Amino acid sequence: MIEVNALSKKIGDVQALNDLSFSAQNGKITGLLGPNGAGKTTCLRTLFNLLTPDQGTALIDGIDVSDNPMAAKQKMGLFPDPFGLYERLSPEEYISYFAQLSGMDKKSAHLATQDVIQRLHMQDIAKRRCKGFSQGQRMKTALAQAIVHRPNNLILDEPTRGLDVMSTRTLRQLLLDLKAQGHCILFSSHVMQEVSALCDEVVLMSQGRAVAHGSPEQLCQLAGKKNLEDAFIELIGSDEGIAA
Amino acid sequence: MSQLWVILKKELKDALRDRRSVMAALSYSIGTPLIMALVFMAMIDKYASPKTLYINIEGGAQAQELIDYLASKDIKQGGDATVEGGKQDASSKDILLRVDQRFSQNYSQGQVATVTIIADLSNERLKSSVSRLRQQLRSYGSEVAAIRLLARGVSPEVVRPLDVQMQDMAKAEAKGAFLVGIFIFIMIYAVFISGMNLSIDTSAGERERNSLALMLSLPLRVSDLVLAKVLAVSCFAMAGLVLINISFLLAFQFMPWHEMGLDINFSPQFQATVLLLGLPIALMAAALQLCVSFMAKTFKEAQSYLTLVLMAPMGLAMAAGYDIGPDMLQWLPVSGQQKALMELVKGNELPLQPTLIATGVTLSICAVLVAAMVHMLKREKTVFAL
Numbered sequence: 001m002i003e004v005n006a007l008s009k010k011i012g013d014v015q016a017l018n019d020l021s022f023s024a025q026n027g028k029i030t031g032l033l034g035p036n037g038a039g040k041t042t043c044l045r046t047l048f049n050l051l052t053p054d055q056g057t058a059l060i061d062g063i064d065v066s067d068n069p070m071a072a073k074q075k076m077g078l079f080p081d082p083f084g085l086y087e088r089l090s091p092e093e094y095i096s097y098f099a100q101l102s103g104m105d106k107k108s109a110h111l112a113t114q115d116v117i118q119r120l121h122m123q124d125i126a127k128r129r130c131k132g133f134s135q136g137q138r139m140k141t142a143l144a145q146a147i148v149h150r151p152n153n154l155i156l157d158e159p160t161r162g163l164d165v166m167s168t169r170t171l172r173q174l175l176l177d178l179k180a181q182g183h184c185i186l187f188s189s190h191v192m193q194e195v196s197a198l199c200d201e202v203v204l205m206s207q208g209r210a211v212a213h214g215s216p217e218q219l220c221q222l223a224g225k226k227n228l229e230d231a232f233i234e235l236i237g238s239d240e241g242i243a244a
Numbered sequence: 245m246s247q248l249w250v251i252l253k254k255e256l257k258d259a260l261r262d263r264r265s266v267m268a269a270l271s272y273s274i275g276t277p278l279i280m281a282l283v284f285m286a287m288i289d290k291y292a293s294p295k296t297l298y299i300n301i302e303g304g305a306q307a308q309e310l311i312d313y314l315a316s317k318d319i320k321q322g323g324d325a326t327v328e329g330g331k332q333d334a335s336s337k338d339i340l341l342r343v344d345q346r347f348s349q350n351y352s353q354g355q356v357a358t359v360t361i362i363a364d365l366s367n368e369r370l371k372s373s374v375s376r377l378r379q380q381l382r383s384y385g386s387e388v389a390a391i392r393l394l395a396r397g398v399s400p401e402v403v404r405p406l407d408v409q410m411q412d413m414a415k416a417e418a419k420g421a422f423l424v425g426i427f428i429f430i431m432i433y434a435v436f437i438s439g440m441n442l443s444i445d446t447s448a449g450e451r452e453r454n455s456l457a458l459m460l461s462l463p464l465r466v467s468d469l470v471l472a473k474v475l476a477v478s479c480f481a482m483a484g485l486v487l488i489n490i491s492f493l494l495a496f497q498f499m500p501w502h503e504m505g506l507d508i509n510f511s512p513q514f515q516a517t518v519l520l521l522g523l524p525i526a527l528m529a530a531a532l533q534l535c536v537s538f539m540a541k542t543f544k545e546a547q548s549y550l551t552l553v554l555m556a557p558m559g560l561a562m563a564a565g566y567d568i569g570p571d572m573l574q575w576l577p578v579s580g581q582q583k584a585l586m587e588l589v590k591g592n593e594l595p596l597q598p599t600l601i602a603t604g605v606t607l608s609i610c611a612v613l614v615a616a617m618v619h620m621l622k623r624e625k626t627v628f629a630l
Binding site: 045048049050051052069070071073074076078080082083084085086087088089093097098100101102103129 | 247250251254257258261262453454455456457458459460461462463464465624627628
């Protein structure tokens with residue numbers, strides 16, 4: 001479970017996060033939806049203590065990220081954008097490396113790596129070096145890295161960007177499986193269909209703050225629109241009315 | 245500690261698969277000594293006088309005795325190109341010894357007889373041959389003078405009031421000290437060159453590939469990450485140092501020391517000392533290169549910064565090699581180790597105290613740089629190049 005309380009962060013002259021609060025529950029997929037520059041990536045970086053907030057706190061399973069970053073990070077997996085693969089390592093080596101760095105010993109890292117390779121049907125590419133991989137193969141490798149140590153919370157930054165239909169389906173199925181197992185999944189996106197198809201909860205972000213929070217249906221009702229896209233435009237456009 | 249080990253293993257595996265990093269480490273260490281050997285061999289061939297010197301002699305019939313004397317000293321009339329027992333250096337025939345027309349007459353009358361050496365003295369190749377010829381002519385003159393004096397009942401000692409003798413105090417090893425200074429500098433520099441590409445790849449390159457932020461989002465200590473990278477780069481640097489040592493040993497087999505009047509060889513103790521004193525330099529070089537590269541935003545930017553930064557150790561080593569600059573050089577990194585190794589090569593004791601101080605200073609600089617990097621990587625500005 002991820003709780004964000006009144007986070008504020010200024011980067012240069014830009015107020016990237018402005019009193020942002022929301023929570024993402026276990027067993028649910030929560031989408032952080034907002035236009036480019038809304039502060040989604042800044043928010044995710046703050047969760048990993050890569051950015052220090054000026055104000056506010058972020059709790060991962062009840063652990064304050066600023067107070068105990070090591071313990072908090074142990075409970076999270078990150079699917080980053082861009083992926084940050086090591087081109088000269090094979091997926092097997094890459095995934096096992098991250099498993100060990102997330103605190104597993106060599107043997108359990110090896111077992112967990114084999115397990116996740118099977119789960120994502122990566123046997124055919126597991127021993128090839130990542131250089132020259134297709135976008136879908138890269139996505140799988142990055143995803144495997146994020147979940148290999150079985151973190152309770154999975155955080156994905158723009159996960160479907162640049163993926164073909166097959167890869168998107170694989171990703172979607174995996175997220176639904178993880179959700180069924182009770183994991184907390186938080187992802188940022190600006191792709192409407194993705195969010196409405198997957199998310200139980202949507203946090204609508206604009207200019208560093210959460211302007212609305214609820215299920216896709218609730219958001220549609222709130223904006224008085226039939227689909228999420230129209231609701232999104234309505235809610236972002238009349239920002240002040242919602243906040244009031 | 246275990247995470248440090250995991251990262252170090254991955255860094256080395258990754259680096260060994262990077263052809264550019266490996267080539268950078270290998271090419272300098274293997275190539276430089278061999279190129280030097282080739283250059284020395286070419287130089288000796290070019291500048292040394294050949295075993296049998298062939299010259300042109302004009303009017304030799306006037307001075308048969310002189311010609312015979314020169315021939316006994318391996319300086320011969322070189323009309324024909326075929327010479328037994330050695331290659332003929334065509335350029336030596338560019339030396340012409342002209343015997344004056346009245347040589348025979350003046351000589352027999354005990355008057356000054358003239359011989360003229362005609363050669364292009366701007367030609368470096370001829371210099372040593374010309375001076376060899378002059379030397380032999382002079383000693384022929386002295387012998388004749390001595391005989392003439394004796395014939396007149398005067399001891400030749402009368403015209404030789406001074407007997408100047410030289411006694412070379414230098415140990416045989418010290419003779420090539422200057423050259424050895426350059427070799428040591430080349431070896432120490434291998435430490436900087438060998439790890440350079442890797443240090444850029446694993447810092448600025450890592451950020452360019454977007455894996456740096458990902459690494460820092462993992463539950464690991466930043467100090468483990470930094471230390472593992474420093475150790476990985478140091479491993480490459482030390483591998484370069486070991487290689488260049490072996491390469492020098494091989495190259496020495498081909499170097500014409502004897503003809504240069506030198507005897508240079510690196511003993512096993514000397515090589516062990518090079519590796520021992522090189523270790524702290526390798527650690528410092530790795531930390532320095534990584535620190536500078538982390539400040540750069542891209543691979544290319546890091547490359548240009550590092551080229552500038554590497555002037556500093558080069559300057560220190562040069563100053564120590566030429567023995568210029570203040571005494572404190574012996575306590576500084578690079579120059580301290582360079583001076584210590586030069587003493588060792590001269591056959592002297594290793595200057596223990598300055599060497600220990602230099603090692604301490606080197607390691608302290610390394611520690612400061614590591615601390616600076618840990619601090620930098622905790623700052624969002626460095627991580628995201630804001």
